[in-house]
Amino acid sequence: MEQQDYLKKQIDQLGKVLGELLSKIIGLSNSGQSNYGIKIANLALKKELDIDIDKLIEIPKEKFIETLQKNGELNNINLEKLADILFEIANGLLQNDKDSSIGKGLFERLLIIYEYIDKSGLTFSFERHSKVERINSTL
Numbered sequence: 001m002e003q004q005d006y007l008k009k010q011i012d013q014l015g016k017v018l019g020e021l022l023s024k025i026i027g028l029s030n031s032g033q034s035n036y037g038i039k040i041a042n043l044a045l046k047k048e049l050d051i052d053i054d055k056l057i058e059i060p061k062e063k064f065i066e067t068l069q070k071n072g073e074l075n076n077i078n079l080e081k082l083a084d085i086l087f088e089i090a091n092g093l094l095q096n097d098k099d100s101s102i103g104k105g106l107f108e109r110l111l112i113i114y115e116y117i118d119k120s121g122l123t124f125s126f127e128r129h130s131k132v133e134r135i136n137s138t139l
Contacts, residue, residue: 041089049082053089057105064112076121080128083113087131094138107135 045051051068059067068074074082086106093103114132118124 041085045085053086053106054102056086056109057102059109061108061112064109065116068113076117079113080117083110083117086110104139107139111135
């Protein structure tokens with residue numbers, strides 16, 4: 001019981017960190033500092049989740065969700081927050097370079113996350129659906 005409370009606290013804390021990171025990225029993107037936002041996001045993801053953006057796109061697609069959930073720390077809510085952060089990063093990369101292999105690789109992985117959330121979640125999100133359409137039109 002005590003271990004479950006600790007795990008829930010850790011998951012909640014992770015959600016807060018991801019939310020704060022997303023708001024910083026969006027703020028920097030809106031002020032024209034998307035490259036700086038991408039660097040901040042990459043550093044924070046490395047520190048908090050031990051996830052490197054460059055290595056994310058190297059994860060085989062069939063093991064992508066499993067790899068992200070390896071420690072059981074990412075529930076659907078946190079997965080969606082992570083996806084939103086990665087969406088902003090990929091979008092920033094593709095705005096700077098339409099042929100960015102990292103941006104396109106992230107978009108491909110985002111489709112996997114959003115599809116997983118749609119299948120395993122209980123709610124439909126118009127925002128998530130809109131992002132999936134935008135990713136598909138970009139790829």
